[in-house]
Amino acid sequence: MSASTIERTARPRKSRTRSRNVNGRPALVISTLRPHQYDLRPACASLICPDCTTWVPITGIQARQQKLVPHDTGRAGKAAAVRCQGSNRLVDVDVAYEIWQQRLQDSGVETAARRPTTVLPKAFSPRTDQALRARAERTPAGRVADWNAVLPKVADVDVARRQVPAGHAPLDGSPVPMTTLHPQYPAC
Structure with a gap:
């Protein structure tokens, strides 16, 4: 049996980024973000990068030091690959998973309460x-x-x-037609 003939377009990468590079910018504190802007589930801990507004994984969520994965700005295959300034930025996870989950549920309930459920007719005078x-x-x-x-x-x-107003007629130019013109086109 022959191997697959499909060529890969991207080089396979490691499952975890083990770069020791650290961004010089101050650490991004999770508690300053809104609950819908980050995800603390251990399987896919991620957040929205403040620089490029894309979802980026957080590496080392259970380790001593968490940081954003190096990532590019722009859409894959559509724009040039330019490294985002938020790559390798340290992340300070100061919110527990249970608290984040509760805040997310509360915000959903609060949003639903702001939306009207019935349309009330406007009162007539x-x-x-x-x-x-x-x-x-x-x-x-x-x-x-x-x-x-x-x-x-x-x-x-x-x-x-239909009456023509009294006054001077224009000196230059043709007179204004008083009947409706109906152009006739030759038959094809």
Whole structure:
């Protein structure tokens, strides 16, 4: 049986980073972050890097000294690999796992309490309520009668709109057409 013909694109790396390099910046204190910005589960202890806002594993979570894994900024395969300034930064884990879990649950409950569960209708003013009731009580015959009462006023406005105002006509340029133009296109 032959070996797999699929080529790997990335070099396999060690399961744990054992670099002795330490970032010169001050240690990142976990208690200053919000509970949803870090994860203290032993299997995948990680946090959001404040510099590049990506999730980065924390090495040595049960050791004496914890720090962020060296990581790059940008998206894999889409941007140039530039080392983040937060790489190898020391992390001060001063929150116990149980306290973090309780804070995370409390924040979820608090967020759910801020979101409304029912949509309440807007209260009507008495005038709006009266207009809505009158509209609901109107019949088609009543609407036709209202339209017939308005028609003479509409006709007067149309006649006034068609009249040319008195005054000087423009000296240069063609006169304004008073009829609607309907261009005719040749048949194809």
